[in-house]
Amino acid sequence: MLRKLGTNRSGNFGMMAALMSLPLFGAAALAVDYVNAAGHKASIQNAVDAAVLAAAVSKKTTEAELREIAVSALLGNVTDDVRSDLDVTAFTLNADGQVTMQVNGKLPSTFARIFNLDILNVGVTAQAQRSGGRSIEIAMVLDNTYSMVGQKLADLKSAANALIKTFEDESDLDVKIALVPFSRYVNVGLQYRNESWLQVDPDSSTTKNVCSTYRPVTGKSGCYRETTSGMNDGVPTTGSREVCTSYTYGPEQTVCRDRTTTIKWKGCVGSRDAPQDVSDSRPDRRIPGLMNQSCSAPLLTLTDNFTTIRSAINSMVAQNETYIPAGIMWGWRVLSPQVPFSEGKQYSKDVRKFMIVMTDGSNTLSPTYPLHNGRDGTYADQLMIKACANAKAESIEIFTVGVGVPNASTRQGLATCASKPDNAIAITDSTKLSAAFQDIANQILAVRLTM
Known part of the structure; x- marks a missing residue:
C-alpha cells in the first residue's frame, strides 16, 4: 500500500497549480496596486502642472511668493484623501524665469502589503516658463506693395504699433523687434553700401549731347479721351489718354541737347543665385545691390528702442509689386547672429526668435537673378516655402497673416510657412489686423509648460 502511494502520480497537476497560483496571485495583486498608483500619479501630475502655471502667470516676483501661489493651486486641485499625503520637496525660480516644482505623494497599498509594501511612493515634477524669462527677438515682415495703398496700410500701421505696445508694457521682458517692409525688393539702407556682404556698383552720372529729328504737331482734330486699364500688383488700375482721328505736322526739325544719365543705388537688393537665394549660409556669396530700382522704406534691425520702431512703421509707403520670399529672407537675416547683421543673439534655448509675415497679395513676381522681373507665381510660392523651412530649421517660429490673399497656391504656401496650424492666420479684410x-x-507671451 505504501509502495502504491509512493508511485501514484494522480493529482500532480492540482498540486502544481496550487503552488504556481501563489506567485501569479502576487503579481496580479502588485499589478492592481501599481495601476492604481499610475492613475494616482497622473492626478498629482495634473495638479502640479496647474500649480506651476498659476505661479508663472502671476505678477509676483519672489520665489517665496510664487511658492505660496503654487502650493495653494496644488492643494485646490486634489481631493481630500490625496491632499494629506502630498509633500512639496522642491520649488525654484531660476534666472531665466523658469518655475519648477517637485512633489511626492503616497498611496496606501492594498494587495502589496502581502510583500510588506504598505506604502507606494509617487514623485512628479513640472516646470513652466514665465513670459519674462528668456530673451525674445521678433522680426515683423510686412507687405508694402501697391495693393496696400490707402486704408490697408493705415490698418497695418495701427496693428503693428499696437503689437509693439504690448511688448513695451512688459517691463520685465527682454525683447527686441526688427521691421522688414517688402515689395518687389527689400531696402537694406544706404549705410551698408560698403559692407563686405554686399555688392554695389558705384553711383555714376554721364552727360552726352544728343540730337533728334522730328516733325512737330501743328494741328489735330476729332480728339477725345480714351479710358485705359492695367494691373498693378494684381490690382486693376484705370487711366485715360487723348486720341485724335487726324494730325497735321510741320516741317522736319533737328534739336540737340545735353542728356544726363544717372545710375544710383537707392538701397534695394536682389537675390543671390539659387540655392543661396533661400539660404542664410555662405556670406562670401555677396548679395547684389540693384541700381536705379525703387523699393520700400529701409528695414530696421533688432532694437529695443520702441520710439525708433514706431518711426520706422509710420514711414512705410505702399508701392510696387509682390515678391514675398524677399521679405522672408531678410526677416531671417535680421534674426540671424551672423552677417549681414550682428544684433541677433546666437541660436540657443536661452532666446526665442519669431517672424511675423503679413501680406495681402499673391506672389506676382519671381526671381530672374538678381532681379525679380519674372511672372512665375508658382515658382515664387515654392521659394517662399523653402525659405520658411530653412528659417524654421534654425528654431525660428513663424506666424503668417494673410489678408484676403486671392491665389490658392500662395494661401497654401503661407499656411505651410507657419510653424504650426494655429500660427497661420487668414482674415478677410485689414480691419481685423489688430486682432490678429x-x-x-x-x-x-503665453506661459507654457516646459517639463
Whole structure:
C-alpha cells in the first residue's frame, strides 16, 4: 500500500497549480496596486502642472511668493484623501524665469502589503516658463506693395504699433523687434553700401549731347479721351489718354541737347543665385545691390528702442509689386547672429526668435537673378516655402497673416510657412489686423509648460 502511494502520480497537476497560483496571485495583486498608483500619479501630475502655471502667470516676483501661489493651486486641485499625503520637496525660480516644482505623494497599498509594501511612493515634477524669462527677438515682415495703398496700410500701421505696445508694457521682458517692409525688393539702407556682404556698383552720372529729328504737331482734330486699364500688383488700375482721328505736322526739325544719365543705388537688393537665394549660409556669396530700382522704406534691425520702431512703421509707403520670399529672407537675416547683421543673439534655448509675415497679395513676381522681373507665381510660392523651412530649421517660429490673399497656391504656401496650424492666420479684410496681431502677441507671451 505504501509502495502504491509512493508511485501514484494522480493529482500532480492540482498540486502544481496550487503552488504556481501563489506567485501569479502576487503579481496580479502588485499589478492592481501599481495601476492604481499610475492613475494616482497622473492626478498629482495634473495638479502640479496647474500649480506651476498659476505661479508663472502671476505678477509676483519672489520665489517665496510664487511658492505660496503654487502650493495653494496644488492643494485646490486634489481631493481630500490625496491632499494629506502630498509633500512639496522642491520649488525654484531660476534666472531665466523658469518655475519648477517637485512633489511626492503616497498611496496606501492594498494587495502589496502581502510583500510588506504598505506604502507606494509617487514623485512628479513640472516646470513652466514665465513670459519674462528668456530673451525674445521678433522680426515683423510686412507687405508694402501697391495693393496696400490707402486704408490697408493705415490698418497695418495701427496693428503693428499696437503689437509693439504690448511688448513695451512688459517691463520685465527682454525683447527686441526688427521691421522688414517688402515689395518687389527689400531696402537694406544706404549705410551698408560698403559692407563686405554686399555688392554695389558705384553711383555714376554721364552727360552726352544728343540730337533728334522730328516733325512737330501743328494741328489735330476729332480728339477725345480714351479710358485705359492695367494691373498693378494684381490690382486693376484705370487711366485715360487723348486720341485724335487726324494730325497735321510741320516741317522736319533737328534739336540737340545735353542728356544726363544717372545710375544710383537707392538701397534695394536682389537675390543671390539659387540655392543661396533661400539660404542664410555662405556670406562670401555677396548679395547684389540693384541700381536705379525703387523699393520700400529701409528695414530696421533688432532694437529695443520702441520710439525708433514706431518711426520706422509710420514711414512705410505702399508701392510696387509682390515678391514675398524677399521679405522672408531678410526677416531671417535680421534674426540671424551672423552677417549681414550682428544684433541677433546666437541660436540657443536661452532666446526665442519669431517672424511675423503679413501680406495681402499673391506672389506676382519671381526671381530672374538678381532681379525679380519674372511672372512665375508658382515658382515664387515654392521659394517662399523653402525659405520658411530653412528659417524654421534654425528654431525660428513663424506666424503668417494673410489678408484676403486671392491665389490658392500662395494661401497654401503661407499656411505651410507657419510653424504650426494655429500660427497661420487668414482674415478677410485689414480691419481685423489688430486682432490678429494681438493674438500673435498673446501666443508669444503665453506661459507654457516646459517639463
